[in-house]
Amino acid sequence: MNPVTTDYEVVIGLEVHAQLLTRSKMFCSCPTTFGARPNSQTCPVCQGMPGVLPVVNRRAVEFGIRTALAFNCRVNARCRFARKHYYYPDMPKNYQISQYEEPLAEDGVLEIDLEGARRAIGIQRLHLEEDVGKLLHEGTLESAQAGVPLMETVSRPELRSPEEAAAYLRAFREVLVYLGVCDGNMEEGSLRCDANISLRPRGSTPLGTKVEIKNLNSFRNVERALKFEVVRQTAALAMSEHIVQETRLWDADREVTRSMRSKEYAHDYRYFPEPDLVPLHIDRRWVEEIRTELPELPRTRRQRFVDQYGLSVSTSDILTHHAPLADYFEATVADFADAKAVSNWILSESLRALAVGDERAIARAVPPRNLAGLLRLIADGTISGKIAKDVFLRMLASGEDAPTIVGREGLTQVADETVLGGIVDSVMAANPKAIEDFKRGKTVAKKSLVGQVMKATGGKANPALVDRLLEDKLSKIQL
Numbered sequence: 001m002n003p004v005t006t007d008y009e010v011v012i013g014l015e016v017h018a019q020l021l022t023r024s025k026m027f028c029s030c031p032t033t034f035g036a037r038p039n040s041q042t043c044p045v046c047q048g049m050p051g052v053l054p055v056v057n058r059r060a061v062e063f064g065i066r067t068a069l070a071f072n073c074r075v076n077a078r079c080r081f082a083r084k085h086y087y088y089p090d091m092p093k094n095y096q097i098s099q100y101e102e103p104l105a106e107d108g109v110l111e112i113d114l115e116g117a118r119r120a121i122g123i124q125r126l127h128l129e130e131d132v133g134k135l136l137h138e139g140t141l142e143s144a145q146a147g148v149p150l151m152e153t154v155s156r157p158e159l160r161s162p163e164e165a166a167a168y169l170r171a172f173r174e175v176l177v178y179l180g181v182c183d184g185n186m187e188e189g190s191l192r193c194d195a196n197i198s199l200r201p202r203g204s205t206p207l208g209t210k211v212e213i214k215n216l217n218s219f220r221n222v223e224r225a226l227k228f229e230v231v232r233q234t235a236a237l238a239m240s241e242h243i244v245q246e247t248r249l250w251d252a253d254r255e256v257t258r259s260m261r262s263k264e265y266a267h268d269y270r271y272f273p274e275p276d277l278v279p280l281h282i283d284r285r286w287v288e289e290i291r292t293e294l295p296e297l298p299r300t301r302r303q304r305f306v307d308q309y310g311l312s313v314s315t316s317d318i319l320t321h322h323a324p325l326a327d328y329f330e331a332t333v334a335d336f337a338d339a340k341a342v343s344n345w346i347l348s349e350s351l352r353a354l355a356v357g358d359e360r361a362i363a364r365a366v367p368p369r370n371l372a373g374l375l376r377l378i379a380d381g382t383i384s385g386k387i388a389k390d391v392f393l394r395m396l397a398s399g400e401d402a403p404t405i406v407g408r409e410g411l412t413q414v415a416d417e418t419v420l421g422g423i424v425d426s427v428m429a430a431n432p433k434a435i436e437d438f439k440r441g442k443t444v445a446k447k448s449l450v451g452q453v454m455k456a457t458g459g460k461a462n463p464a465l466v467d468r469l470l471e472d473k474l475s476k477i478q479l
Contacts, residue, residue, distance in 0.1 A: 008199040008237065010230055011207055012159035014222075016172055018151045018182040019131060019190040020063045025147035026130040027054030027097060032148045034188055046130075046147035048093020053276050056081075060149035061280065063181040064104045064128050065290050067151060070175055070297060071123050073108030075287050079127075081274040090132040091146055098129035098152075100271045102279070110155070110175070111299060112167045121168055122156035151181070157196070157207065162226035166219045169193060174298045178323050192217045197226055198243075199233045208233075209243040213250055213257055225250040228257055301326060309339035319343060324360045328368060335372035338379065345375060349392055365396050374402035386459050387411050411460065417469070420453070420461055424469045427452045438474055446470060 025032055028045035045052045068075050082100040108123035133146035153172070159165045173191055176182040184191050193216050198208035211229060216222045228250075233243055248257040296304070298320050305316035305326075320326045325346070332342045350362050350371070366374075374392060377383045383391065383406055394405050406412060427449055428435060437445035453466045 007202065008208075008234060009202050009204075010160055010162075011157045011198050011200060012162070012165050012226060013157040013196045014155045014159065014165060014168060014172075015194040015196070016153045016155075016169065017131075017192050017194070018067075018153070018176055018184075020060050020149040020151055020181055021183060022057055022059045022063070022149050024057060026057050026060055026128070026149040028147060030147065034190075046092075048095075054097060054274075056277065056280065057149055060128055060151075061104070061282075062290060063149075063179075064126060064151050065282070065287055066179055066294065067153070067176065067181055068105035068108065068126050069287070069291050069294060070179055071108035071110055071126070071153075073105035073123060073126055075105045075282060076103065077284070078102065078279055078281055079104045080279040081128075081277045082271045083274045084129075084269045084271055086269055092133065096130060096132060097274055097277070099127035103127035104280075104282075110168065110171055112164065112171045114164055114167045119164070121158050121164075124154045124156050126151065126153045128152075157198075162223045162230065165195060165226055166223040169219055169222055171299075174321065178295055178298055180295075186217045186219075189217060193222065195222060195226055197229050197233075199230070199237060209245050211243065211245065212247045214247050214260060216250060221250055221252055224252075224255060225257055228255065232257070295323070298323075309333065309343075311339065311343055315343050315347065318347060324363065328363050331363075331368035332371050332375075335369050336375050336379075338375065341375055341379070342371070345371065349389060353393065353396060365399070366392070370395060370401045377402055377406060381462060382406065382412055384459065384461070384463055386454075386463075417465065420457075420465055421469055423456050423461070424449075424453055424466065424473060427456060428470075428473065435474075435477065439477070446474065 019032075022032060024030060025041075025046055028043050030041045030043050030046055033041065045054055065075055079099060080102040081097050082102075084096045084098045084100070085094065086096065103125045105126040106124065108126065109120050110123060111118060111120050129150050129152060131146060131148040131150040155168065159168060173182075173184045173186075176191070177184045182191055186192060195213045195216055196210050197213070198210045200206065200208040211233070213225050213229065216225055229248075236243060244259075244262070246262050247260045249260045250257050302313075302316045302320045305311050305320060306313060309316075311319070318325075319329050329339075329342060329346060332346075333339050336342060346362075350366070374388060374395065377391075378385055378388050383402075387406075388402075391402050391405050391411065394400070394409075395402060398405070431449060431452060434445040434448050438449075449470055450463070450466055453470070454461055454463070
């Protein structure tokens, strides 16, 4: 199905939910360990027992402020928690503590890149709440691990395509992971989003009827679910059908959305100020202290890699996608100044050899100083690039540095012109057919001779010197 429509404009807004990397829950001291035994991380507070009182998690507020500042939001001097009633089985106390009229922060922006174009998408609000639980029916066991600190960030309805929505979510996740406030693991549900989409006739101002797609947990699902909705709503409007304001779920197996329930309004939740929590007054000095501790964000770092190290945009994009990888690159460059050689090695050898999702594993296996030492041996001609790849694998397996391995194994490159000249002569004498082929214009014969020399030296010959010696000797034969 083609999601492109010429008669209608697509209007999309995302509500991104991020579980914060705190050790305890939002309003109690219960741990937040993922995958723990059902019902093992609960207490009277998160179970909603009579007479208990919640206490706000200061670290969660700090993470919320950190994120708000990264998105250039206005951190409100005062914010307040509200009680949101909803009688669902995923909240054991039958209400959720959230923020409604007085959120933590408002009016921010997130820049996205798509197909070479840059757009700034407005962020309407950022607020804190406790996450709901999830029922897992296994015999008689049920899990009610509700209460994990959750940060909800609501974009303005300024996204104009499913592709833009996916790009927004990618950029959003990247910032949160850089900040260290969320692990961004969408498979485990620590980052997910609700997508709101409507269509309106092109050129018109009023928004169309909004449909919400609930709990999308991957970039692919966000894009595909929204594409399906564009097609579904376009077809309905073309038939003069009424679009129902509702909440829908994405069926990834069938690749369709299906109706879940009619869309709730704010009054359906019967919000009122949380009676057990006083309003929060945010100290401006605390906000400024958090601002000074913000890391360099991915977009800024990406451009700096281009400007400072002369890397291509695509290389910089890969290196800065994960902060640990970018840190590893810069730590190596600090010890070996050829930034392009470092980046080429990391992208072509390090990532391929490890084949893991945790970039920190690279630094653990081959510390930056060890990689710098290996690249230094290549640069000064001690070992060839081919030998270096073998040395690198040994470094991964043993944890030793390159000079130790090269010295013990006798892997030093043969770069003595007299020694190599004799080996080249022997190889040429043993391969008369290759010589004849070269005379007849078959240049590939020279490559064969280079290979024979490398084989004769166990791969230790300096390839550039071998090539030059062969070129010189072959030209004299032709004369």
